[in-house]
Amino acid sequence: MIVVDPNFVRLMRRLRLERGMSFRDLAKKAYFSRSYLCEIENGKKPPSLHLVKALDACLNAEGQLARLVTTVPDDRETERRSQSPSRYTACGDGTDRAVEAWQTRSPWSAQLGGPALVSASQWAHVATMLYDVFVRSRPPLMRLGPDRYANPSLRQQNLTPFAAEASTQGRAPRVECRNVSRLRPPIDVAAMLALDPDDTVVLREDTYLADGQPVQLGHTYLPTKVVGTSTLATELDLGPGGTFVALERLGYRATRIREQITTRFPTRDEAEALNLPPGVPVIVLLHASFDSDGIPFEATRYVMRSDAMAVQYVAEVDA
Structure with a gap:
């Protein structure tokens, strides 16, 4: 649970005005929406820890804002989880467990004499219903195209583009590297x-999760001459910023990208990894990063759930 000192909103407003920044200016620099920042400054919503770090960096607060926001364990939530584990299992660990929890509570199941008398087609119908309720009703997680690599605050906060996007859209991001190989x-x-x-090349295989659910797989290919024997070639956990920051430490910063998008049905391994x-179907995006000399130094094949993610591009058009 996040605890916010009442002085936080006053300090945020004072710093923003002293820097001569509008909400639009701050939103563009901090990589958060203007409406969300307005609600934070007006005390209508508590800030996330990602946002606090972003504001400290963008407003040159030198940690003043971070010191006014703390996290403490929520004893009541812990107690509720211990008393009603099936409630949280139903919502958090996929369709199969959701059906199991629904089945345990359902009077329909009891009237039919238990799960043994329920046909596979009936359970498939239930799974579809729960899937519609818990997944389709949520807006897709938006991948913001070229803008995701251009924001300087990502480097200041040591955030990956995925972490920044998910946090901005109210999701809790996590990236797990499953394997590193040559x-x-x-x-x-x-x-x-x-x-x-x-x-x-060095291949890094990642799973991207939002709110604990896998939404994207990533196979990142790095030329051996680029990564050598660095942590990119040897370690699963690269620390804050992930591959994005680790490449910049080696002197490789993207000044141009190329991406191509296709769709297809997933392989069996992909379907299992994404709980599809x-x-x-899945969205397949093949991405490459180029340095200032136009030389490619990284390519990643992203496989995204088409029901949970979308891709957005905004480009200037000459008159």
């Missing part, structure tokens, strides 16, 4: 990275 890249990745057929219901 291999020859797929043909399309080798072409995008301008590699010879015999060249090897039958019939839901």
